[in-house]
Amino acid sequence: MAAVKKRGKAAGRxxxxxxxxxxxxxxxxxxxxxxxxxxxxxxxxxxxxxxVHRDILKQSKPDLxxxxxxxxxxxxxxxxxxxxxxRAKKVRTLTVNTVKSFAQTLRMMGLSxxxxxxxxxxxxxxxxxxxxxxxxxxxxxxAESDAVMDDIEALFSTRGTSREQLRFIPxxxxxxxxxxxxxLDPDRDTGVVERIDCTxxxxxxxxxxxxxxxxxxxxxxxxxLAIETGGIFQRLxxxxxxxxxxxxxxxxxxxxxxATRRFIRKLSDECRIPVYAFVDCDPxxxxxxxxxxxxxxxxxxxxxxxxxxxQARFLGVTPADIREYRLPxxxxxxVDITRARDALKNxxxxxxxxxWQKAMADLLEMGVRAEQQALxxxxxxxxxxxxxxxxxxxxxxxxP
Amino acid sequence: MAAVKKRGKAAGRxxxxxxxxxxxxxxxxxxxxxxxxxxxxxxxxxxxxxxVHRDILKQSKPDLxxxxxxxxxxxxxxxxxxxxxxRAKKVRTLTVNTVKSFAQTLRMMGLSxxxxxxxxxxxxxxxxxxxxxxxxxxxxxxAESDAVMDDIEALFSTRGTSREQLRFIPxxxxxxxxxxxxxLDPDRDTGVVERIDCTxxxxxxxxxxxxxxxxxxxxxxxxxLAIETGGIFQRLxxxxxxxxxxxxxxxxxxxxxxATRRFIRKLSDECRIPVYAFVDCDPxxxxxxxxxxxxxxxxxxxxxxxxxxxQARFLGVTPADIREYRLPxxxxxxVDITRARDALKNxxxxxxxxxWQKAMADLLEMGVRAEQQALxxxxxxxxxxxxxxxxxxxxxxxxP
Numbered sequence: 001m002a003a004v005k006k007r008g009k010a011a012g013r014x015x016x017x018x019x020x021x022x023x024x025x026x027x028x029x030x031x032x033x034x035x036x037x038x039x040x041x042x043x044x045x046x047x048x049x050x051x052v053h054r055d056i057l058k059q060s061k062p063d064l065x066x067x068x069x070x071x072x073x074x075x076x077x078x079x080x081x082x083x084x085x086x087r088a089k090k091v092r093t094l095t096v097n098t099v100k101s102f103a104q105t106l107r108m109m110g111l112s113x114x115x116x117x118x119x120x121x122x123x124x125x126x127x128x129x130x131x132x133x134x135x136x137x138x139x140x141x142x143a144e145s146d147a148v149m150d151d152i153e154a155l156f157s158t159r160g161t162s163r164e165q166l167r168f169i170p171x172x173x174x175x176x177x178x179x180x181x182x183x184l185d186p187d188r189d190t191g192v193v194e195r196i197d198c199t200x201x202x203x204x205x206x207x208x209x210x211x212x213x214x215x216x217x218x219x220x221x222x223x224x225l226a227i228e229t230g231g232i233f234q235r236l237x238x239x240x241x242x243x244x245x246x247x248x249x250x251x252x253x254x255x256x257x258x259a260t261r262r263f264i265r266k267l268s269d270e271c272r273i274p275v276y277a278f279v280d281c282d283p284x285x286x287x288x289x290x291x292x293x294x295x296x297x298x299x300x301x302x303x304x305x306x307x308x309x310x311q312a313r314f315l316g317v318t319p320a321d322i323r324e325y326r327l328p329x330x331x332x333x334x335v336d337i338t339r340a341r342d343a344l345k346n347x348x349x350x351x352x353x354x355x356w357q358k359a360m361a362d363l364l365e366m367g368v369r370a371e372q373q374a375l376x377x378x379x380x381x382x383x384x385x386x387x388x389x390x391x392x393x394x395x396x397x398x399x400p
Numbered sequence: 401m402a403a404v405k406k407r408g409k410a411a412g413r414x415x416x417x418x419x420x421x422x423x424x425x426x427x428x429x430x431x432x433x434x435x436x437x438x439x440x441x442x443x444x445x446x447x448x449x450x451x452v453h454r455d456i457l458k459q460s461k462p463d464l465x466x467x468x469x470x471x472x473x474x475x476x477x478x479x480x481x482x483x484x485x486x487r488a489k490k491v492r493t494l495t496v497n498t499v500k501s502f503a504q505t506l507r508m509m510g511l512s513x514x515x516x517x518x519x520x521x522x523x524x525x526x527x528x529x530x531x532x533x534x535x536x537x538x539x540x541x542x543a544e545s546d547a548v549m550d551d552i553e554a555l556f557s558t559r560g561t562s563r564e565q566l567r568f569i570p571x572x573x574x575x576x577x578x579x580x581x582x583x584l585d586p587d588r589d590t591g592v593v594e595r596i597d598c599t600x601x602x603x604x605x606x607x608x609x610x611x612x613x614x615x616x617x618x619x620x621x622x623x624x625l626a627i628e629t630g631g632i633f634q635r636l637x638x639x640x641x642x643x644x645x646x647x648x649x650x651x652x653x654x655x656x657x658x659a660t661r662r663f664i665r666k667l668s669d670e671c672r673i674p675v676y677a678f679v680d681c682d683p684x685x686x687x688x689x690x691x692x693x694x695x696x697x698x699x700x701x702x703x704x705x706x707x708x709x710x711q712a713r714f715l716g717v718t719p720a721d722i723r724e725y726r727l728p729x730x731x732x733x734x735v736d737i738t739r740a741r742d743a744l745k746n747x748x749x750x751x752x753x754x755x756w757q758k759a760m761a762d763l764l765e766m767g768v769r770a771e772q773q774a775l776x777x778x779x780x781x782x783x784x785x786x787x788x789x790x791x792x793x794x795x796x797x798x799x800p
């Protein structure tokens with residue numbers, strides 16, 4: 001656990017100005033929490049492996065039990081606020097037929113342990129290529145190694161550990177962030193904490209790293225505004241909307257990536273600030289982007305506990321806004337109509353929220369959709385000067 | 401020109417430390433250059449409109465001449481280093497049939513002038529929705545307004561002015577940047593220059609804004625490394641590769657966006673540092689990502705003068721690397737083979753560079769491709785500890 005010790009020792013050397021000692025104490029606390037978390041992960045992996053080892057010594061067949069990942073094995077509690085995995089398990093027993101995938105699963109868990117201990121990380125693709133040196137246990141196709149990683153992720157998620165904590169990171173772009181937020185990021189070698197002030201990026205922004213578990217935050221912002229399009233984000237950022245309204249802007253660029261969702265969740269949890277979603281008014285914006293951000297998706301419920309933002313609320317664009325702001329619209333496409341009807345009929349989230357049922361039904365009845373940039377009809381900066389201030393005066397009216 | 405004056409006055413107030421006055425002078429210079437550029441754009445728009453106005457007063461039919469945008473109207477000079485537009489023009493004359501699109505073109509030019517004068521910007525989508533208040537000149541579909549914008553872009557590109565200088569910005573993600581670079585970004589209202597130090601983003605990065613015309617740079621880096629995948633970028637960033645090798649890392653995330661290409665070009669031009677591309681070894685990485693970055697694409701040659709990076713060179717992964725580093729490979733797909741053969745037969749870039757012809761032919765003969773993350777076979781950090789240092793010891797051997 002060399003890496004962990006190193007971090008604990010060096011953490012929080014930086015700070016600067018009056019709050020140096022407070023920042024240092026905070027950074028030290030974060031380093032301790034991260035190190036403790038790493039210890040938990042390593043012992044979870046060791047426990048799982050020890051059980052297999054014990055079975056082998058007893059000359060009985062070892063097995064690993066993975067949670068079933070499907071809609072049938074999902075529960076939704078209004079109180080918890082997101083999709084959760086049920087108790088159904090599939091058991092993989094070591095036999096002649098399963099020996100290769102069983103060995104691969106153990107090697108992959110071993111890789112994870114090594115990554116935690118050296119304070120490093122790997123993408124799915126990295127892990128696949130690493131296996132090329134595992135001799136008989138090497139993967140022939142990345143699809144195979146991805147499937148093993150998904151199983152391991154589901155296995156450890158039942159112990160409260162995420163894939164990112166196992167140090168397997170996504171190979172995708174993070175979202176962009178600007179506004180009243182300082183991100184604290186301890187250096188992986190020295191533990192020295194970098195203070196990243198998201199008010200200081202001009203027209204640019206902070207790009208969220210692939211994994212955010214090690215980050216912590218300082219902010220006095222009143223809310224997080226999660227934005228669908230890069231265009232609206234750039235407008236709000238260039239005009240420093242975060243300054244006048246004391247908030248943090250996050251660009252999701254469509255359906256938010258894992259890192260972006262986790263970043264928003266951690267930020268909202270740790271700093272206790274609400275999250276408002278600002279997306280297009282169409283079934284894709286509402287059901288795919290917002291619903292995924294807030295409660296997760298059916299076939300990946302084992303992720304919800306880490307990635308969902310149950311405290312998110314829907315600022316707009318709402319079907320009612322289309323009328324109230326006389327927005328230019330496009331007709332709903334067939335795919336929109338199917339998606340909306342499906343949500344009303346089958347989606348536990350929409351089924352449990354009356355205001356959403358009404359809003360979706362309204363949208364279907366109007367037969368149109370509107371993009372958030374449609375507000376530009378009333379002037380390019382109408383969104384900043386009129387729409388958002390009016391909306392933000394009444395957060396209680398946001399859709400759930 | 402209120403905005404321009406404001407910027408000129410306030411620019412460069414910030415700085416900090418020993419280099420405050422130098423930074424201030426530099427920022428002042430940048431503000432002056434930006435303001436002068438804006439003046440040029442406004443007078444180009446005014447000139448084009450004045451000509452139309454004069455024709456109308458003379459009771460003759462006004463017209464606008466747009467360059468033809470097609471492969472047939474493209475020239476490639478080795479010396480200039482990128483595809484250039486030829487002299488073929490299509491003329492749009494004001495008649496009963498063209499009155500609407502003619503009016504729309506002029507309104508769109510008017511919008512551009514307004515944007516420059518108020519120091520603001522609009523996406524394609526913003527412009528479309530703005531037109532909803534243009535009464536008879538409003539666009540019915542965004543495809544129409546996009547086409548008019550493309551024409552205007554081509555028209556002004558013959559005068560050396562880019563779409564971004566006309567203040568029409570893309571609605572897309574910028575790339576991520578980390579390393580030995582300070583970005584100077586003047587505030588659009590106050591002109592105060594923000595100094596963004598790209599060594600100070602922890603495991604995160606600087607996210608390039610949608611438009612970069614107003615940015616300038618300070619750096620002592622020896623090269624820019626333009627990287628295809630987010631995974632490799634994250635590895636090099638988290639391990640501070642930019643520190644040990646004194647460079648700037650840019651994540652392209654596939655084919656780089658306009659803003660990312662322009663950012664790299666400006667950075668390389670203004671700071672006189674070479675650009676090395678590090679992408680997958682397959683026809684897509686070589687022909688689509690690298691070729692587009694370096695010389696542009698056939699059907700958008702009017703962009704090349706602003707977006708191409710003729711000084712870029714190809715570090716890897718090369719077909720020779722596949723053998724030398726014994727990389728795990730995948731078989732070439734049919735689409736790969738078609739793309740490679742097409743490049744050898746029809747692409748002026750590949751036809752004019754012998755080393756590329758040989759490399760592409762080698763790849764076709766081997767019948768395989770390799771991803772940059774394939775280096776992980778030799779260890780996750782082999783790319784940092786072995787591959788890149790060995791390559792960087794011999795930049796003269798990079799493919800052209």
